[in-house]
Amino acid sequence: MTILSLVGCIIILWFLSSKKKVIEIVVNTDNVPIANPHNVVEEKEIAASPEIPSHFVFKSKLNQNSFEPFKPQFSSYAEALKYIAIEHNHRKTVIISTADAGYLDMTLNFFIGSIKRHGLTNFLMLCIQRESCDIFRNHGIPVYYYSTENAGGSASRYNSPEFRRKTHIKTRIVLDALKLNYTVVLSDVDIFYVKNPLEHWPCPDCDLQVSSDYVEANSGFYLVKANAAGKLLHEEMLKRVRPNNSNQKTLNPAMKHLKTHGKLRYHTLNNVKWPCGIVYWENEKRMWYTDKFTPEHVLIHNNWIETSEAKIYRFKEHQMWYLDKDKYYSNGEAKYMTYSNPFNFEKKTRGIEGDALADAIGIAMALKRILILPKFHCDGCKYSACKSPSRLCALNVRFHLQEFDREFKSMYREHVFLDHPFVPSNIKNSQSKELLIETDDLKHNNFSDIPYGKNRRFKPKDTAKGATSDEIIAWFDSEEFRHISVLHFRMMYNAFKGFTDSQENNKYKEKIRRGLVKGGYRQYRWEN
Template identity: 35%
Template sequence: MKRNLSSYLKHSAFHYALRKRASPNETIVLASVDSGYLDMAINLYVSSLRRFSIENYLFVGSDPAVCVALSALNITCVEYIRDRDAESASVYSSDAFKRKTHLKTKMVLEALRLGLSVLLVDLDVVFFANPLPLFACDACDLEISSDVIAVNSGFYFARSTPAALKLHKNAWNYGLARPDVSNQKVIGQYLNRMKGRKEINVKHLDPEKYVNGKQFFYDGARIFKGDNPCSDCIVVHNNWIVSLAAKIYRFKEFGLWHYDKDGYYSNETNKYLSFSFPKRYEGMQTNVVERNTLKNALIVGALLNRIVILPKFHCIGRECFHNRKTCPVKCSLGSELNMEVFDNHLNGKYRESVFLTHDKVPNAIKRSLSPYYMIVHRGDEGLKNIPIHVRRRYAKSPDVVTSTEIMHWFRNRTEAVLRFYSLYDVWIYDENDRKIQAILRRIEKAFEWNRHEKY
């Protein structure tokens, strides 16, 4: 009895919130959220809902903690259905992921039953314009985006019509019986069946304007902020990539991450370290050299208590495999390494390559730049290729740069950004230095091959 009462109260609270938050024309924007995806929800709010002054939205929580966190930021959220895996971000195609997707169907169905039109938005979506005024097909039951090989249940507009109600009711009932099948597949199956019987009027949104992750990032060769601007884009869906960490990092590199969690961008006291890859090597040697150089930078950053701003990597891996005709020159770390593993071990120790271009980074940080440095060995044959303006620091040993040398050279630098021309051919290693050994072990654990692509 107590459990039934609790469910009833949540149901009533949800209906009340739907009516209260809906616009005068009875339209509501809904997004399902759990604690595992809290940061992504906040980014959706900051980058899209708040940016375009969209007030008729409602985040629908599947655990109490997520609504408490959102409400503390004055972001409207109501708990509706509690999910046992709500505290963790579910991996694409896992059983928990598939089961969670059906909660979206349920909440849309309830809103349609109240006579509301619903814009269903996944959390990994960013608006380039306000899409609400653009759903102008009054005769349509559904206006839905594409996911390349199927309809995309992560962004669609449903009107409260008998056909839309039937679609969602059937999809929800099927989901109850088969939670091992994602709601996208279920909605697609019922939608095709109803279209074949001419029971539903569907408008498929222009894929050049409502763009999925494969078409926007991979096919469009958009990796870094400013790459191939899409003047016609209204919405981008950051899908076709696996893991929350990979999604967030891709958003950050393309300049679509606006959540300044714990002063990620705006902290005025942080110290940073930047470096570059000025040279491309032959074939896979590039990959080996750049990974080792990245490890060098992370060691130096740890020694000096500086956050490492990652460089742009030369493309040789999966980005080129999927874009043979339009293989970009430079790629992000996410093209090579598993960002979930990398972030688990080095969270807070690095920033994306375009970090200093973000409008939330203080100008005092952007202007406080050291000269360019390079650590070299005396007699190094590569010295002739180092630009004249680069300041050189010579290592005593032909094989090793010690932590003592690093600290002596750079610990008193006061600039916010300590800049290295490169960190090629440098290895900081002292087998008797426990701190260095601990740093190395943590870094080595962070390097795992990329498994992000959905396909």
């Protein structure tokens, strides 16, 4: 063997040993015009690529459906901090969050996907309601009951009086920890840690390092040292509390006032590495997790959108959801269906796609299947996120997620559901070819030439109004389709006439009326 050959072998062996395992989605089109990307049929090992975010490579040990309770119970805040704190940069450091039971799922996802994933052992959840503490403790989260507040059982709407009142409790919590000589990282739970933030602080000499909310400093994530400046800042914040302001509105003037008088050194974390919601999703035009990857990100704050339901949904569509509660992802026995919105009807698009979603929900209910959402056309959306490369949008561009979840929470999954690594391979490997319900809409809109064989076309008796529940069940709950995990439909335009049983049909119509409430991307109440 020549020296050149030997060197070549060494290079090849080094390359093979350095491969990292990630998931590649392989699409089987089967010579069929597939409108959606869900025809996943296998998983394959490929070399790691800078195009694939590292947080999309999930660790199986984080896929948990049960939690060991957190057993230690502390008699004082000092005892809790002493138990939790670690030495970091020669300072006793703790990561603190506050939440109530209304934010349970968000908190669990934060704990699993950000705290545990990065091996952070110095995390403490401060509860403002004893019942919330019990719930968090039973789910394995280190907790301490801080106050006697009795209004912490439900999620407060952003900027409501209740929301603002709760934020000021965080200021007192941090100040008390500083007085006990602990450096504090205060973190909201609607944040996703792409990297371990403790390893990426840019200003070691600063008293305060605070994230940006685009227009001002963001009280949802900051590090403050246990020194005179840090304590003075939080005392100044408490002096500025008013009935109509939040802790963020006290933080900004307090830090500027102290800096002006030479009493505080602070650094605002840039939105390139530590982006808030308007930067990450809107300014950088992200609607789907595949749109863009920036390797510099340390964390992503899921703000600039209202309601916990909408935040959770956005996390899911961006593969930042690690909570597999009640086998949300890992149920190998569940049955699903999905469909596409392949055509743009311009000004009529919103109404037509809304009707198609209602029909899809009805068909899913009739078949007792879970609906995997399609992509929607973005017509009428003014936000930059809607200008993502695909020009196709998620559900929150069309409907209010709070109302949608109230009616359909357990009945649907996000569009990228089948891409999630927790979904079992037997689900991904069991998918139908595209199915077509033939109605008059196909003729009226020149869809009738779509090349589908007879075994994949289904024509209802009433082609003007669509198929009844009895027809749907006869076709798709048959021996041919019953055991297929995922049914793919080409479209749902005027596909479902309703349930044959009048009482069942009335219940379905009422759920549609209550659940499909027009909304906009940020979920503001006036966006409809």
